[in-house]
Amino acid sequence: xxxxxxxxxxxxxxxxxxxxxxTGPEAINIIKKIFTGKExxxxxxxxxxxxxxxQIIDEVLVAWFPGKNNxxxxxxxxxxxxxxxxxxxxxxxxxxxxxxxxxNPGEFSRRAYLNGKIDLVKAEAINDxxxxxxxxxxxxxxxxxxNKFSSLxxxxxxxxxxxxxNLEVNIDYPEIQDIEQLTSNIVKPILNNLILDITKIISxxxxxxxxxxxxxxxxxxxxxxxxxxxxxALIKExxxxxxxxxxxxxxxxxxxxxxxxILFKLIDTAGIRKTEDKIEKIGIEKAKQIxxxxxxxxxxxxxxxxxxxxxxxxxxxxxxKKYIRVYNKNDILQIKDQDKIKISxxxxxxxxxxxxxxxxxxxxxxxxxYLIYNTRQLASIKSAKINLEQALEGLxxxxxxxxxxxxxxxAWKDIASIVGKDSSEDLLTTIFSNFCLGK
Numbered sequence: 001x002x003x004x005x006x007x008x009x010x011x012x013x014x015x016x017x018x019x020x021x022x023t024g025p026e027a028i029n030i031i032k033k034i035f036t037g038k039e040x041x042x043x044x045x046x047x048x049x050x051x052x053x054x055q056i057i058d059e060v061l062v063a064w065f066p067g068k069n070n071x072x073x074x075x076x077x078x079x080x081x082x083x084x085x086x087x088x089x090x091x092x093x094x095x096x097x098x099x100x101x102x103x104n105p106g107e108f109s110r111r112a113y114l115n116g117k118i119d120l121v122k123a124e125a126i127n128d129x130x131x132x133x134x135x136x137x138x139x140x141x142x143x144x145x146x147n148k149f150s151s152l153x154x155x156x157x158x159x160x161x162x163x164x165x166n167l168e169v170n171i172d173y174p175e176i177q178d179i180e181q182l183t184s185n186i187v188k189p190i191l192n193n194l195i196l197d198i199t200k201i202i203s204x205x206x207x208x209x210x211x212x213x214x215x216x217x218x219x220x221x222x223x224x225x226x227x228x229x230x231x232x233a234l235i236k237e238x239x240x241x242x243x244x245x246x247x248x249x250x251x252x253x254x255x256x257x258x259x260x261x262i263l264f265k266l267i268d269t270a271g272i273r274k275t276e277d278k279i280e281k282i283g284i285e286k287a288k289q290i291x292x293x294x295x296x297x298x299x300x301x302x303x304x305x306x307x308x309x310x311x312x313x314x315x316x317x318x319x320x321k322k323y324i325r326v327y328n329k330n331d332i333l334q335i336k337d338q339d340k341i342k343i344s345x346x347x348x349x350x351x352x353x354x355x356x357x358x359x360x361x362x363x364x365x366x367x368x369x370y371l372i373y374n375t376r377q378l379a380s381i382k383s384a385k386i387n388l389e390q391a392l393e394g395l396x397x398x399x400x401x402x403x404x405x406x407x408x409x410x411a412w413k414d415i416a417s418i419v420g421k422d423s424s425e426d427l428l429t430t431i432f433s434n435f436c437l438g439k
Contacts, residue, residue, distance in 0.1 A: 014085055024075065036051055043063075060091075121419055156198075161412065191392045211366070215262065219298045295321065326352075381414065
């Protein structure tokens with residue numbers, strides 16, 4: 001039996017209306033003790049006052065959700081009160097004084113999941129939507145609300161369960177069906193189709209995942225070419241220190257901005273050059289590590305200078321990334337080569353660069369029902385693919401069902417973790433602890 005929990009679901013800020021949620025076995029009894037209006041039926045809203053003994057605290061609207069036929073799956077009350085922080089807290093404290101406990105972050109959604117009202121895909125999508133910073137992030141989150149993706153995952157699980165069942169029967173009763181017939185007629189075709197379907201999902205999901213997380217962009221180049229000025233110009237904020245002294249940037253400076261609903265996370269790195277300065281060397285080493293972990297590398301070159309050996313080394317270190325070479329300080333010197341991107345961070349002349357940044361991502365189809373943008377889910381389905389491929393390879397190498405079934409079972413666990421079947425307590429705690437208080 002759950003205890004009764006309560007929290008301010010609308011956030012602890014001054015606003016027009018606050019929502020205080022109560023759920024659990026004592027939710028109805030508690031609201032009856034503090035609310036003067038009539039008791040409502042399921043999904044009914046009633047007007048009245050919240051009182052502490054005879055003292056009026058606020059006039060409110062109370063939404064009633066008794067029973068299990070609601071979002072959480074247990075008695076739930078939502079109090080709509082005036083949105084001041086003080087009055088919201090007074091009502092919450094009054095509720096807690098009657099035996100409710102302050103909810104942990106994400107505890108309402110966790111109960112909804114444990115009561116079978118939502119799966120982990122829907123739960124994470126709700127949290128992702130709340131934290132979305134761009135329209136495209138919101139679009140990706142909402143796609144998971146219609147359960148089409150969850151249905152596909154459950155279809156995968158059913159197929160893998162069917163495989164496991166057939167293999168277990170063959171292990172226990174090999175005389176029923178010849179293993180070669182089982183392998184060629186049932187196991188291999190299903191494995192091949194599963195691997196093909198999962199490969200397609202991974203293929204369309206890689207860039208979607210980057211769009212949701214934000215495209216990591218490293219700004220690199222030699223000292224004093226205008227990297228910090230470029231970061232400041234793109235994010236429209238003076239975040240990085242700008243001076244004429246080479247080597248000013250030694251620590252990593254980060255900022256973000258959007259183009260066409262796509263979030264770009266910029267990282268201004270230390271100028272890369274040969275130096276004997278120990279502190280500067282550390283910054284340069286960090287810059288090289290940033291290049292390794294980035295999606296796009298912007299290589300900034302001073303328009304007044306020719307490309308030299310150090311510039312070529314920077315380009316070579318970025319060869320496996322989306323590489324954009326830009327000539328800064330175009331306000332001082334015009335570059336004749338029309339194929340190069342020319343900018344002026346000083347004058348905010350950044351149109352060419354912004355077009356180049358968004359080029360690889362603007363045409364990504366986000367309408368697919370089967371995109372995975374969530375890092376945890378994508379890692380799980382990649383792991384499932386590896387296990388299924390190992391099972392198929394084992395069959396090709398003549399391994400018996402008692403060996404192959406191990407990899408197939410691991411694949412089932414990987415895919416089951418996406419929707420929350422067979423999930424550990426630690427996994428649930430990790431996921432729901434990232435939710436807002438009151439959600």
